[in-house]
Amino acid sequence: xxxxxxxxxxxxxxxxxxxxxxxxxxxxxxxxxxxxxxxxxxxxxxxxxxxxxxxxxxxxxxxxxxxxxxxxxxxxxxxxxxxxxxxxxxxxxxxxxxxxxxxxxxxxxxxxxxxxxxxxxxxxxxxxxxxxxxxxxxxxxxxxxxxxxxxxxxxxxxxxxxxxxxxxxxxxxxxxxxxxxxxxxxxxxxxxxxxxxxxxxxxxxxxxxxxxxxxxxxxxxxxxxxxxxxxxxxxxxxxxxxxxxxx
Amino acid sequence: xxxxxxxxxxxxxxxxxxxxxxxxxxxxxxxxxxxxxxxxxxxxxxxxxxxxxxxxxxxxxxxxxxxxxxxxxxxxxxxxxxxxxxxxxxxxxxxxxxxxxxxxxxxxxxxxxxxxxxxxxxxxxxxxxxxxxxxxxxxxxxxxxxxxxxxxxxxxxxxxxxxxxxxxxxxxxxxxxxxxxxxxxxxxxxxxxxxxxxxxxxxxxxxxxxxxxxxxxxxxxxxxxxxxxxxxxxxxxxxxxxxxxxxxxxxxxxxxxxxxxxxxxxxxxxxxxxxxxxxxxxxxxxxxxxxxx
Numbered sequence: 001x002x003x004x005x006x007x008x009x010x011x012x013x014x015x016x017x018x019x020x021x022x023x024x025x026x027x028x029x030x031x032x033x034x035x036x037x038x039x040x041x042x043x044x045x046x047x048x049x050x051x052x053x054x055x056x057x058x059x060x061x062x063x064x065x066x067x068x069x070x071x072x073x074x075x076x077x078x079x080x081x082x083x084x085x086x087x088x089x090x091x092x093x094x095x096x097x098x099x100x101x102x103x104x105x106x107x108x109x110x111x112x113x114x115x116x117x118x119x120x121x122x123x124x125x126x127x128x129x130x131x132x133x134x135x136x137x138x139x140x141x142x143x144x145x146x147x148x149x150x151x152x153x154x155x156x157x158x159x160x161x162x163x164x165x166x167x168x169x170x171x172x173x174x175x176x177x178x179x180x181x182x183x184x185x186x187x188x189x190x191x192x193x194x195x196x197x198x199x200x201x202x203x204x205x206x207x208x209x210x211x212x213x214x215x216x217x218x219x220x221x222x223x224x225x226x227x228x229x230x231x232x233x234x235x236x237x238x239x240x241x242x243x244x245x246x247x
Numbered sequence: 248x249x250x251x252x253x254x255x256x257x258x259x260x261x262x263x264x265x266x267x268x269x270x271x272x273x274x275x276x277x278x279x280x281x282x283x284x285x286x287x288x289x290x291x292x293x294x295x296x297x298x299x300x301x302x303x304x305x306x307x308x309x310x311x312x313x314x315x316x317x318x319x320x321x322x323x324x325x326x327x328x329x330x331x332x333x334x335x336x337x338x339x340x341x342x343x344x345x346x347x348x349x350x351x352x353x354x355x356x357x358x359x360x361x362x363x364x365x366x367x368x369x370x371x372x373x374x375x376x377x378x379x380x381x382x383x384x385x386x387x388x389x390x391x392x393x394x395x396x397x398x399x400x401x402x403x404x405x406x407x408x409x410x411x412x413x414x415x416x417x418x419x420x421x422x423x424x425x426x427x428x429x430x431x432x433x434x435x436x437x438x439x440x441x442x443x444x445x446x447x448x449x450x451x452x453x454x455x456x457x458x459x460x461x462x463x464x465x466x467x468x469x470x471x472x473x474x475x476x477x478x479x480x481x482x483x484x485x486x487x488x489x490x491x492x493x494x495x496x497x498x499x500x501x502x503x504x505x506x507x508x509x510x511x512x513x514x515x516x517x518x519x520x521x522x523x524x525x526x527x528x529x530x531x532x533x534x535x536x537x538x539x540x
Contacts, residue, residue, distance in 0.1 A: 063428055086434035098429040100422045110415075111422055112433050154433065 013071075014039040014163055014193050015060070020068035022052070022059050029055045030066070031217040037163070037210075042185065042194040044208035044225060046201070048240050051214040053197040054095055057165045060195075061085055061092055073162070087114065089162035091155035093169060095197070097147045101140025105131050108139050108150050109157060118159030123191075127184045128153055145177035152184055156192075163193045170200050182207060201239065205229050213238045252385035254505045260393035260462060262501025263400030267455035268478035269485065269493040270407060271328075271448020277424035277488020279441050280343070284350040285331055286452055286478070287471030288357035293324035293453030294466045295361055298370055309375040316372075317457045324453015325446045332445035337438075354472065361468040369465035378461065396458050403451060407490050416443060424488040477504075480520055484527045486536030495535050499523070 015037040022030040030052045037043045045053050059066040062082040070077045077085045086092070100108055109131070113119060125132045128149040134142065139150055148169055155164050169185065170178045178200070185207055188194060198204040204211075204225070211228055213221040221228060221238045228235055268290060275283050297320030301312045335353065339345040378395065381388035411417035419440045423430045431437050452471075459474065460466040481500050485492030500520050508516030527534060 061432060063432065081436070082428075082431040083434050083436045086432060092432045094429065094432070098426055098432075100425050100429070102425055103418070103422060107418055107422075111418055111430070111435070114434050158434075 012039045013037065014073055015195065016069075016071040017056070017060065018069040018071070020056065020059050020066055020070065022055050022064055022066045024055075024064070029217055030059060032068070033059075033214065033217070033219055035212040035219055035222055037193060037195050039193055040189075041210070042189045042196050042208045044204045044211040045195055045197045045214065046204060046211055046239060047214035047220075049199070052217045053214055054167055056214065057092070057167055057195070057197060060165060061090065089160050091158070091161040091164045091192075093148075093151045093155045093164065093166040095167040095171065097144075097151040099139040099142070099147045099150045101138065103139055104136050105139055105142070105150055106135040109153060112154035112157045114158045114160070117161075120157055120159050123187075124153040124156055127156070127187060145173050145180070148173060148177070148181060149184075152181070152188070156188055161192055163195065164188060165195050167197045168199055169196075170198065170203050178203065201229075249386040250509075253387040253389060254509055255502065256384060256387070256389045256397070257393050258502035258505035259498060260396045260501070261505060262498040263396045264455055264459050264462060264474065265478050265481045265501055266400050266494050266497035267403060267451050267458065268474055269481040269497055270403070270490050271444075271451045272478055273482045273485065273488055273490060273493045274420065274424075274444045275448050276482065278420055278427065278437075278444050279336075279340070281336055281340075281346050282343070282350070283336075283448070284347065284475070285353040285357070286448065287473075287475035288354045289324045289328050289331075289449045289452040290456040290459070290471035290474065291361055291466075291468055292327050292357060292456075293320040293449075294456030294460050294471070295365055295370075295468075296320060296323035297453070297457040298372060298460065298466055301373065309373060312373060313375055313378075313461070317454065320453040320457035321450045322453070324456065325450035328449020328452070329442060329446045331449075332442050336445070337441075358468050358472065365468070367468060369467040371465045372460045374461060374464070392461050392464075396462050399454070399458060403454065404490070404494050407447075407451075410447075411490065416440060420444060477520060480524050484524055484534050486534030489534070489536035492534055492536030 013036040018034045020030050020033040033052070033056055045056060047053055055064065058064045060070050062078070062080065062085055066078070068078065072085070072088055072090065075088070077088065100111065103111070109124070130146060131149055131153055134146065139147060142150065152169065155161065166185065169181050173181065182203055185194065185196070196204070196208060208225050211221070211223065211225045212219060213228070215238065228238065268286060272283060272286050275281055297316035300319035301316035304312050304315045307315065331353065335349050336346060339349060378391050381390050382394060411421055419430060419435055423437055423440055427437055456471065459470060477500060481493055481496045484500065485496030503519055503523060504516035506516070507519045531537065
């Protein structure tokens with residue numbers, strides 16, 4: 001395990017997760033997960049399937065019962081309701097996009113508008129011009145890639161979002177759409193911090209600088225992405241054989 | 248033809264009453280996943296509150312008395328529902344069995360209290376003269392109360408659609424019916440939407456309580472529970488969470504009951520509604536709208 005497992009205490013830490021525990025039924029899914037996310041850029045949350053990456057994001061947001069500490073810009077958020085955490089500048093792009101299928105694209109975006117926040121419709125439509133053309137279309141009738149655009153657009157819309165929790169944004173998408181999503185994430189990283197869960201390691205490698213690796217509900221590695229990916233033995237140990245092959 | 252016209256319009260009137268109860272039930276289930284067995288209690292308490300207010304305004308004209316009764320019923324239905332949500336349902340959101348027990352208990356306790364206070368016998372409602380008259384439609388003399396109930400239900404349907412389609416709260420409710428967690432993850436306080444939906448459902452149930460009194464000419468403590476059973480059937484046939492589905496299902500159920508109770512043996516209409524429910528569940532488990540399964 002890396003020596004840098006403990007959450008960064010530095011002043012530039014935007015999100016500090018400490019001793020996060022989550023039980024689902026009898027299963028102890030997260031077992032004292034601790035890590036920090038630096039302000040600016042993209043931090044990757046990596047690991048094999050089922051190690052607790054999505055649960056970590058949901059725990060940070062308070063969408064599931066958890067114990068431990070989650071500091072956002074120094075403020076403890078575990079006692080807050082999900083909507084209160086989100087209003088402190090956290091945006092969520094869930095694994096399955098979770099667009100509202102019965103609402104139009106325009107309604108999906110309108111729902112994400114937050115009172116008092118500057119809205120970035122210009123940026124959203126610059127990144128995803130298709131959404132403007134399909135504003136009146138029901139989100140449930142969009143392709144997977146288009147639904148991902150809606151999900152990302154909702155997260156980018158509010159100008160006061162400081163951190164985006166993005167869960168497997170390229171999952172199940174065609175290569176051309178993956179490139180589009182990667183470009184959008186790069187652009188998003190210029191204006192907000194991103195905590196990215198990504199199974200596609202070549203995508204993760206191209207985007208992230210810092211990585212946190214989970215293994216069986218615990219943090220097994222934190223450090224620089226090059227340190228992890230540049231050492232085949234280390235990558236194999238933390239991410240599995242496919243990681244090295246896929247990279 | 249005369250009989251068919253009469254049955255069609257009285258069936259529509261019955262469907263209108265079912266719709267007023269079912270619309271709130273459907274939204275409450277769709278958004279909050281709460282099976283609200285106390286909905287009939289909102290109906291009953293509001294009807295008796297309206298009836299009492301109408302009697303207190305005895306010096307006013309019959310039209311004004313009736314209007315006062317309706318307004319009081321709507322307000323009392325809304326307040327009772329809001330209090331129920333805030334005090335009893337809110338602490339039990341994650342506990343479905345607890346919700347069922349508490350709403351069933353509230354319904355039983357409320358009916359007993361109403362019986363204790365007002366007696367079990369029906370209380371006659373003083374109606375304006377024009378409501379006791381009939382209007383001839385296709386040769387059939389249709390009681391004006393049936394027309395009134397249909398018109399009011401249509402107005403409520405239009406208002407609910409406007410609320411759901413044109414307001415931000417309506418947008419939140421529609422989104423919440425699909426995915427409540429994601430609505431929260433967009434920074435929206437779903438709790439406020441819960442309370443609002445309960446209040447709207449209670450107001451509609453209160454209105455239904457008073458209109459049912461107008462339709463039947465009297466109110467009684469057991470009618471809310473009796474109509475609630477058919478309203479639940481309407482909600483399931485229409486599709487949980489869909490107001491339009493409830494409207495369509497309410498008309499189908501009302502017409503089926505009226506026609507088969509008239510042409511068939513006693514009780515055939517009621518039985519056929521249960522049969523329809525079984526058929527719809529087998530063929531289309533999500534109901535007419537398919538909004539939810």
